[in-house]
Amino acid sequence: MTERVMQPAITPQSGRSSAFASVVPGMAQAIIALDYAVMFVALPVITAQLHLSTAEAGGIMAVYGLCFAAFLLAGGAICDRMGARLTFSMAMGLFMLASVPGALAHQPEWLLAARALQGVAAAFMQPSILALMAGRFQGIAYRQALTIWSATGAAGLVAGVILGGILAQLYWPLIFLLNIPAGMLILWLVWRHFPAQPRSETRGLFTPGALVGSAAAGFTVLALLRLSSEGAPDYLLNRLAVVLAGLFLLNEKWSSRPLIGPELRQRVSFQASWLASACYMASAGSQFYLLTLLWQQYYDFSALQTGLLFVPLAVLIMAGNRVYRGLAGRYSMQQLLCLGFLLCAAGFYLQGSQALTQQSLWFVSGVILSGIGHGIVYPAIFSLGLSGVATDLQGRASAVIVTSQYLSGAITLAVLGLLLGKGHSASEWEQAFQWLTWAAVAGMVVAINAGKMVKAGEHSADS
Structure with a gap:
């Protein structure tokens, strides 16, 4: 049986290069936080210009969070299977690609699809960002990278609230279009400063635990969103969430390939x-x-x-x-x-x-x-x-x-x-x-x- 490697060997780099690399995960986190906050603030303007109904506007906000929650566990499993850098690159590519129909949207369906894809992409990015840091830094350097990552996430939320109001008044498609150059810059920095991890020898991209766990998380969030918006529980969604959560726990207990x-x-x-x-x-x-x-x-x-x-x-x-x-x-x-x-x-x-x-x-x-x-x-x-x-x-x-x-x-x-x-x-x-x-x-x-x-x-x- 092969021994697990706790951290990959990394070629020593200059202090300046290492210090700059510690900022890159924070930049990636900031784009996720910024995008969510900007959309939250700008949605009333988009709703008015596209003549969206209240249900359509609520769905556009909810679908991002729903897809994000539902695909996190699957994203983590793929990250371990394919390596953090490759997973992050594919997720950022999808995030930028989804920004195009969002910027060009003239119908609610286009905007809904764009936000759903961005939610999936963010779900794959989140665990890969953390895995990139763990694979690149140790000790004091790791704590420093975590500090920067946390600080930029908070700053991104606040900046998104302010920027969302400004961009919504100027030209709301910029909310999506600005993701493309920012994403390309972050991709280049990740490939420049972070090594590729070897792929896992485990067969298959998804384990049953990742699939069932993702479904359970998605239906749980959907049931809670319904409770929050309507003030009453949706018994069908509640039962589906409980059944899927039970299946996930059974899989984790008895499966030869548990997620955890x-x-x-x-x-x-x-x-x-x-x-x-x-x-x-x-x-x-x-x-x-x-x-x-x-x-x-x-x-x-x-x-x-x-x-x-x-x-x-x-x-x-x-x-x-x-x-x-x-x-x-x-x-x-x-x-x-x-x-x-x-x-x-x-x-x-x-x-x-x-x-x-x-x-x-x-x-x-x-x-x-x-x-x-x-x-x-x-x-x-x-x-x-x-x-x-x-x-x-x-x-x-x-x-x-x-x-x-x-x-x-x-x-x-x-x-x-x-x-x-x-x-x-x-x-x-x-x-x-x-x-x-x-x-x-x-x-x-x-x-x-x-x-x-x-x-x-x-x-x-x-x-």
Whole structure:
């Protein structure tokens, strides 16, 4: 039986080349975040110009997220089978290709198809971006790349909100057309700075677990989207999601080729990572969405005003990224997760208590705490879950962590919709922020238990 290679051998390069290479995954992440945020802001203008119905406009937004969630596990499996660089290249090519019908769309069907293809492409890009970093960097360099990747993702969301408003007023097809030169530049940089990984010897692109797991994730997100939009469960979708999830679990238990093999299942750090990822998305990861609702629906701010208000939060997240980078060499990832979730929980509690008096010192203090906590938690999740994972498992490990995040986000979206109702009273907003607070507390519990289990494992190994 061949021995797994933890990291591929990399030819030494100059410090400047290595430092620049650490920025490239962040650039790739930024284009995903930017595209989603730009489309979210520009959709009202596109709806008016193409005379879309409310259902068609909602479908265009939903289909991207649905395809992204449904194809993540499959994308991770293909990444491990074909190598991160090749998978990323094909996904970026599809993303750019799908931008053409999006820019030329005069009918809702064209726009729907373009967004669906972009969602599939993003699902394949996400695990391959993380696998590229794990295959190229180690130690301090890996933590630095994670810091940049996390910071550019947050910056991309905020920049997308601002840029979306500008491009929508100028010429909305630019939203799609600008993806092409940006994607070509990133492709060139990836091929220049990242080595190709050898293909896995495993037969077949997809395992049954990847296919069934992707279907289960897709139907689960679809059921939650239906619950969020209509306020009532769709019993057929719910049953399909449960059946597919059950089939996935049976396959993982009895199959000779499970998607999540014992190499990953037995890693305490990986288990803690995907649980922490779910807690992150139910707390810090949903802060942008909740504040958008608060500022636009309650305070009646415009999209541009909302985007500008997010700039300080993005800066705080980047500051948290720097804190993570400074502390990562001295403290464990479990300790950093606990610290980050603690700051988030305190911040959300303060914001919830003063949601309708935002000029207060307590609300501003809450935003500061949660922003810094967000910046610590996000890179720590992936560093905890992916460090030490074999190269040919990086894709599916990344996909599981991100899928957990996305499913948690869909659940949170539905819960916040039910909690807020019309969002006219202070108690409704306080309850919404309490959800984020308790999710952050759950993340602290995950981090503390993971730290205890890791120490217990080290103690038993020494004895």
